[in-house]
Each structure stands twice: as C-alpha cells, then as structure tokens.
Amino acid sequence: MRDLAPRLPSSPGFWRSPLRGPWFTSVLGLVLLVGITVLFVTGLLSYAAYNPDLAPVNDKTPDKGILGFYLFAWPTDPPWLYRLTQGVHVTLGLVLIPVLLAKLWSVVPRLFTLPPVRSLAHALERVSLLLLVGGALFEFATGVLNIQLDYLFPGSFYPLHFYGAWVFFGAFVAHALLKAPTALRNLRAMRDEREERVEPEVRVERVEREAGEAREERDDLVSPRPAAPTVSRRGALWFVGGGSLLMFATNAGRGFDGPLRATAVLSPHGGPEPGSGPNGFQINKTAAHVGIDPAETREDTWRLVVTGRAGSVRLSRADLLAMEQHSAALPIACVEGWSTSDQWWRGVRLRDLAALVGHGDDPPDVFVESLQRRGAFRSGALRANQVADPRSLLALYVNGEELSPDHGHPARIIVPAAPGVLNTKWVARMTFGDLG
Numbered sequence: 303m304r305d306l307a308p309r310l311p312s313s314p315g316f317w318r319s320p321l322r323g324p325w326f327t328s329v330l331g332l333v334l335l336v337g338i339t340v341l342f343v344t345g346l347l348s349y350a351a352y353n354p355d356l357a358p359v360n361d362k363t364p365d366k367g368i369l370g371f372y373l374f375a376w377p378t379d380p381p382w383l384y385r386l387t388q389g390v391h392v393t394l395g396l397v398l399i400p401v402l403l404a405k406l407w408s409v410v411p412r413l414f415t416l417p418p419v420r421s422l423a424h425a426l427e428r429v430s431l432l433l434l435v436g437g438a439l440f441e442f443a444t445g446v447l448n449i450q451l452d453y454l455f456p457g458s459f460y461p462l463h464f465y466g467a468w469v470f471f472g473a474f475v476a477h478a479l480l481k482a483p484t485a486l487r488n489l490r491a492m493r494d495e496r497e498e499r500v501e502p503e504v505r506v507e508r509v510e511r512e513a514g515e516a517r518e519e520r521d522d523l524v525s526p527r528p529a530a531p532t533v534s535r536r537g538a539l540w541f542v543g544g545g546s547l548l549m550f551a552t553n554a555g556r557g558f559d560g561p562l563r564a565t566a567v568l569s570p571h572g573g574p575e576p577g578s579g580p581n582g583f584q585i586n587k588t589a590a591h592v593g594i595d596p597a598e599t600r601e602d603t604w605r606l607v608v609t610g611r612a613g614s615v616r617l618s619r620a621d622l623l624a625m626e627q628h629s630a631a632l633p634i635a636c637v638e639g640w641s642t643s644d645q646w647w648r649g650v651r652l653r654d655l656a657a658l659v660g661h662g663d664d665p666p667d668v669f670v671e672s673l674q675r676r677g678a679f680r681s682g683a684l685r686a687n688q689v690a691d692p693r694s695l696l697a698l699y700v701n702g703e704e705l706s707p708d709h710g711h712p713a714r715i716i717v718p719a720a721p722g723v724l725n726t727k728w729v730a731r732m733t734f735g736d737l738g
Contacts, residue, residue, distance in 0.1 A: 311414040320528035322408055324484075326535045327523060330405040330542070332486075335478055337398045342471045344391035348637060349464060351376045351384050351721050357669065357683035357737045360724075362460035369468055378691040381718035385635035388721070389557045392639025395445050396553050400545030402438060404538075411523070430476045437470025449638050451570045458678075556640040559583065571640035580701030581709050583642045584634070586722065589707040593675040594728055596707070604712050606696075610734040612660025619712050622698060625650045630693035636722040647716045649697040652689045656734045665689040667737040670715055670726045679723040683737050688717050696729065 310316060354361035355373050363369075377383065412431070419425045444463050447453045455462060533541070555565035556572050566572025575582045589596075598604060606617045629648045635641035656665040668689050671681040688694055694717045698705065705711040710727030717725060 311411075312416045314411065314525065315527045316414075317411045318525050318527060318529040320525065320531045321533070321535055321538050322411070323524050323535070326538065327405065327408045328484075328486075329539060330401055330408060331481060333401050334398065334405055335482065337394060337401070338471070338474055341391060341395055341398070342467065342474075344387045344394075345467055346372065347387045348384075348391055348721070350374060351387075351719070352724065353683065353685055355738075356667065356685055359669070359679075359681050360683050362458060362678075363464050366464070369464075375685050375687055376719065378688055378694070378718040378720075381632055381693065382635075383719040384721055385557070385633050385641040385719075388635055388637060389554075389639055389641060392445070392449060393550065393554050393557070395442065396449075396549045397546045399442060399446075399549060400542050402442065404542045406435065406438075409523070427480060430473045430480075433469060433473035434477050437466060437473055440466050441470050449569065451638070553639075558641075559643045569640065571636075571638070576708075577706075580703035581706035583645060584640060585708050586636060586638075587677065589711075589728070592677050594673055594707065598673055599707065599712050599728065601712070604730075606713060606729060607731045608655055608659050608734070609732070610656060610659025610661050610666075615658060619698065622650055622696070622713065625654060627698075628692070628695060630695055630716070630718070632693060632716055632718050634716075634722050634725060646701050647695055647697040648699040648702075649695040649713065649716075651692060652684075652694045652696060652715075652717075653692070655696060655732060656689060659734055661734050666734050669733040669735075669737060670729060671731040671733075672726050673728040673730045679726070682715075682724045682726050684715070684717060684720070684724065688720065689734075691718060693718050696732075 350373050352360050352362075353373075353376055354363065354366075355370060358364065419428060441463065444453075444455055444459060444466065447455065448459050448463070453459055549568075551565060552568040553566050553572075555562040556569045559575070563572055564574065571584050576585060601619050604619065606622065608615050608617060627648055628651050629646060631644040631646050633642050633644050652668065653665040656662075656668070664686075666686050666689065668684050669681065670684065674680045684694075695715075696713050697710070697716045698713055700709060705714060710729070713729045714727040715725045715729060
C-alpha cells in the first residue's frame with residue numbers, strides 16, 4: 303500500500319523546497335527584526351504627533367491607558383519631522399512586505415507540526431506565534447488599505463491599527479527573544495563553514511558542539527526529501543530583495559513633488575499634481591467631498607470667530623488681511639505617507655490671533671473648528687508650543703495666490719511638523735485656552 307503520509311502537510315516530506323533551512327529563515331528574520339523595530343518606533347512617533355493627550359478630539363484611542371506612557375509634546379522643529387518619520391513608516395512597511403511573505407513561507411511547515419503542543423513552554427511559543435503571524439497580517443493589511451484610500455475594515459483605522467500594533471509587537475519581541483540567539487548561531491555556522499581557513503578538525507568539533515543546539519531548528523525546516531533546486535538560497539534572497547526594491551520604486555515618489563511623484567504608480571497620491579499653478583499640489587479631501595457650501599465661504603458671508611480670555615471677536619477676510627502678514631515655507635505630510643515639498647504660505651500668525659483675545663504674553667493651546675460637516679478631524683487641537691511658533695499661520699495665500707477651495711479657502715491652519723489633518727482647512731472658529 304502506497305504511503306500517503308507525504309501528502310499531508312503535517313508530514314516533513316510534504317514540504318520539499320530545498321530553499322527552506324535555518325540560514326534562509328535566519329537572514330529574513332534578522333532583516334525583519336531591524337525593520338519592524340523601526341516601523342514600531344516611527345508608528346509611536348506618528349501617534350505622538352497627533353498630541354492625543356491634549357484634547358479628546360485628537361485622541362482616537364481614549365481607552366489606551368498605560369499604552370500612552372511615552373507621549374510628549376510634539377515639537378515644531380525640524381519642520382519636516384513628521385514628513386520624515388511618517389514617510390519612513392509607510393515606505394518601510396511596504397518595502398518589508400516581500401520579506402514578511404518570504405519569512406512566512408519559509409516557516410510554514412511549523413504551522414502543521416504534530417503534536418501541536420508538546421509542553422507548556424511549547425504551548426506558549428505556539429500562542430506567541432499565532433499572535434505574531436495574525437498580528438503581522440492584520441497590521442500590514444490595515445496599513446496598506448489605509449494608504450490606498452480603500453479602508454474596508456469595520457471600525458476606525460486609528461484604534462484598530464494602534465492596538466493591533468501593540469499586540470503584534472509584544473508577540474514579535476517574545477519571538478525575537480526566543481529565536482534571535484538561534485538565528486545568529488545559524489548565520490555564524492554557515493559563515494564559518496564557508497571559510498577555507500578553518501581546519502577540518504576544528505570544523506568537525508564546532509559542528510558537533512552546535513549540532514545539539516540547532517538540531518530542532520534544522521529538523522523542522524530542512525526537508526528530508528528535498529526536490530531538485532531551481533535557484534540557490536542566495537538567488538532567492540536576491541528575488542525577495544528585488545521585490546522590496548520594486549515596492550520602494552513604485553511608492554516612495556509620493557513623498558516628493560515633480561517628476562518623482564509620477565513614479566509612485568501604486569499609490570493614489572502618485573501621478574501628476576492635481577491641477578496646475580500655485581495651488582497645484584496634493585490634497586486628501588476636496589471641498590465638495592466634505593460638504594463645504596460655497597455660499598458659506600464667500601467674502602460677504604464668512605466670518606472667523608476667535609475666542610480667548612478677553613472675549614470673542616468676529617473677523618472677516620478683509621479684517622485678517624488688515625493685520626500684519628507673515629510668510630513661512632512649510633510642507634504638508636499625511637498619515638498615509640504622502641507629502642509635498644515646501645509651499646510658501648502667507649497669513650496671520652496664530653500667536654497674533656491669540657494676542658487679539660487677551661493672550662499676548664504666553665500663547666496657550668487652541669481648539670480649531672472647521673466648516674466641514676462630515677469626516678474625521680472636522681476640528682483639532684494644537685499645543686501652546688505650536689501656537690507660539692512664528693511659522694504657525696492662519697494662511698490666506700499659498701505660493702502667492704489665494705487658497706483654492708480644495709486647499710481651505712478662505713483660511714486654513716499651517717503648522718510646522720504637524721500631521722496634515724491638524725492643519726485644519728475652512729477654519730470657522732478658534733478658541734484659545736489651556737486644553738491640557
């Protein structure tokens with residue numbers, strides 16, 4: 303009777319690729335160790351940039367508890383800080399997708415090993431592996447869908463991605479602590495075996511010493527009946543690296559203006575700039591999309607209400623133009639990883655508006671509300687250090703021309719290093735005071 307065991311995924315003979323082995327898996331694992339750590343850190347920085355502990359409107363994860371232990375007042379220098387950290391976060395996440403898929407492929411036999419649990423320690427390792435694989439797929443899937451402006455998961459992206467990141471990274475750290483010594487040992491062993499200077503008897507002694515330590519790792523990764531190789535392990539790594547390079551080349555351009563943006567063919571914010579002229583740079587939402595009524599933004603109807611400890615004032619666009627005007631060259635950067643180069647903004651300093659309502663000496667926080675009626679971040683809060691920065695403006699012009707409706711006419715916020723959603727467009731009301 304023919305043996306059917308090799309047809310079952312639980313049989314080592316079922317997995318016949320000669321590429322699987324401790325060296326291939328270890329290289330991919332060490333790349334992910336560095337890459338995912340950078341992803342997690344830049345993700346935490348992105349969360350801090352929203353100043354979630356400043357006001358409830360900025361906080362999309364109000365039940366975070368101790369997970370917000372590290373939060374700090376987001377700085378305004380350098381002005382391209384968020385552009386850099388979020389650009390790295392999103393681009394690196396996309397670049398790591400081929401590495402992650404290759405790593406999962408390289409260890410897939412372990413998902414079918416029998417018995418599924420051999421001891422309490424093995425059970426804990428299996429649980430951490432389940433959280434690791436599930437968390438990785440969830441985090442990368444939600445991130446990619448958000449970047450593609452095609453978010454399909456139930457619930458808000460912010461809490462799902464935030465809490466998912468902590469679960470995933472906790473499992474990742476546990477797995478790394480368990481596997482990193484073995485991975486380093488495997489790489490050293492493969493390196494030493496290729497060094498011609500090593501004497502045969504020394505090699506034998508070393509291999510015997512390490513055989514017991516690495517036997518389990520080798521047994522469940524190396525096929526007992528491998529198929530004929532069609533590519534070397536190094537060739538497979540070059541293939542994975544090529545996939546990562548392709549992801550970089552087809553997405554990274556959205557962080558730049560001009561011809562480079564057209565190279566981001568897999569990103570919604572790639573391709574040509576929207577329109578031309580001074581207002582011809584990227585936007586996320588149009589005025590029509592968020593329900594801005596053109597009648598509300600006409601010069602004879604629009605008024606800005608500014609409130610502080612000295613009371614409230616109502617300012618027309620003409621009143622704002624009569625105040626001292628200032629200029630600042632600042633980029634816009636979005637949580638989705640796209641950004642623009644510096645645009646020249648001109649308008650009234652936020653700290654001058656604070657002084658107008660009784661906060662002349664020490665500008666406080668400000669709560670900004672938009673004419674926007676639907677969608678997230680119809681309002682946002684800015685910290686005192688952001689208000690006090692001389693480059694923080696209520697902008698009326700960009701690149702020498704009035705703001706277009708899609709860029710926030712008649713007035714919008716622009717603050718150095720702040721996420722794009724906190725640069726509120728179509729501003730209707732500003733309330734200065736301590737929000738902390």
